[in-house]
Amino acid sequence: MEAIQYTKSIPRYLAMRYLGKRWRSLYTSPFSCTRLVDIPEPQLPTPEWVKVRTRLSGICGSDLATITAKGSPYFSPFTSTPFVLGHEIVGEIAEIGDAVEGFSVGTRVVIEPALSCPVRGISPPCSQCRNQRFANCENIIKGDISEGVQTGYCRDTGGGWSQYVLAHQSQLHLVPDGISDETAVLLEPFACALHGVLKIPSNRTATICVIGGGTIGLLTVAALRVLGHRNRISIFAKYPHQQQLARELGADDVLSPNSDRYAAFCELTGAKSYQPELGQQVLLGGVDVTFDCIGSSVTIDDALRFTRAGGEVILVGMPGVPKNVDWTSIWYKQLRVTGAYTYGLETHNGEQVHTFTLGMRLLQKMKSHLRPLVSTLFPLRDYKRAIQTALNTGKTATVKTAFDLR
Structure with a gap:
């Protein structure tokens, strides 16, 4: 399958960090750590996982920080390369594990990216996961899959910038029929904003x-x-x-x-x-x-x-x-x-509710109100132009750029 993959290379990383500011074309050049590749489809690690066919996957600021080497090295111990980028994902289930309940092939879902204890098959869970603060899991280098704080930074799960990505059943959120792909792909960043506002x-x-x-x-x-x-x-x-x-x-x-x-x-x-x-x-x-x-x-x-x-x-x-x-x-x-940071268990109107669950309710309430934010879509093969568009939002008059694999 086609995928946009990040491969760790110290010389390439340094070139992006120190030369990219002057020659922005370097970020999508042959000297970049990021490139379009043809790789095998990921395989389900346990029966509790599903394979998702990507429909839309957004380009996040953290993705751009990775590509341009402008981010903090803080998370580097919690990634496993090579990884396929993309954690803002709406897709449909293409394959389902024998132990998965409540979902079926063809169901449209958004993936919650946090690779926590439940995702990793770790029991008993850490103190953070026990309190449903999955984004702050203390076991992000252990379990059934490789190191990775999120989908899109773990070599075993794949990421949204590809035709297929893996997800544990606990990461899946159903997309109601009345919500378009363009609105659903905003759920992950909307949950981040909600988490701050709450x-x-x-x-x-x-x-x-x-x-x-x-x-x-x-x-x-x-x-x-x-x-x-x-x-x-x-x-x-x-x-x-x-x-x-x-x-x-x-x-x-x-x-x-x-x-x-x-x-x-x-x-x-x-x-x-x-x-x-x-x-x-x-x-x-x-x-x-x-x-x-x-x-x-x-x-x-x-x-x-x-x-x-x-x-x-x-x-x-x-x-x-x-x-x-x-x-x-x-x-x-x-x-x-x-x-x-990202999302978790919130208290809203006296109810304890997960940020993604509340976010989906509010997206339904707002209907297509946020749809104009997803202004530019690209196929995977046009990834160079997609990344440059996302890096130059002033010139391109874009807010959210996304890959369209429908």
Whole structure:
């Protein structure tokens, strides 16, 4: 089968990391760690697994960080190469193990990527999995399959950027008939946004700032609104198409993350700006909650400065190794800084519910409201153009780029 595979190579990795910024075409060149290959279809490791025929698979920021070698090396012990990329997956079951219950061949599903104790056949489960925090499983290098924190980073499961991918029955979520593939492929990133939003109470009359107009930032705005937040939401979105979508999804104020962003933010919120002898402006006042949906050094630093004393910063975007972040804001303003990694067991309206389950309910409620975010589809063979499109969202006016294998 055709697949887009990542193979570990230190020389190629270094070339991407240090030369790719200057020659972006390197990311999809013969010198890249990523290439289109023809490999055997993956085989079910145990009778509790299914083989899924991919319909759509999205390109995530973490995929791009892997391809461009810009991500943190933090997760490198928890991958097994070569691996097929892609963890945002909607497909249909093509083969089913003898022990699988509740699913049948032809059923349309979304795969929850976390490769946890239940997936790995480990019993008793670790403390995280016992509490249904599967994304933080402590056994991600053990069990029936190779190392891998998620589908798309494990050589045994395959990934969505291929014709077939494997999934344990515990990873499967049924897609209702009324939800299109283009909406269903957003469930995984939507669950990430929901997980961040559910860290703040829905009944707060808090002012909110979202930093980032990409997929996660826009889905954070959508999640806030569909969960009933009536607070004032401002968002920093860089490109016109992101700004338009942010307004359509419920943002009250749309700001540009340019050099005048501090002045614009202060005018909007009433915060006061003061210029120290060195470094970025210091603010007194600001919003109650800031969601950083990018995770760069600049956006983390901005989030800490934009949040009022006693407020909260939620880190939703995947950070790398930030530099030049002044942590004084946390100490002086007594901020609460919370990480929001993927998904888990949530408390919503007094009910304990998994993020994916709640996310699917909300997608049904919103119907096709999020469909415009999936704007560009490519066949696997056109992977070079797909990756370059996802890397250049400003020029291409895209939000979510995905591979179409239907």
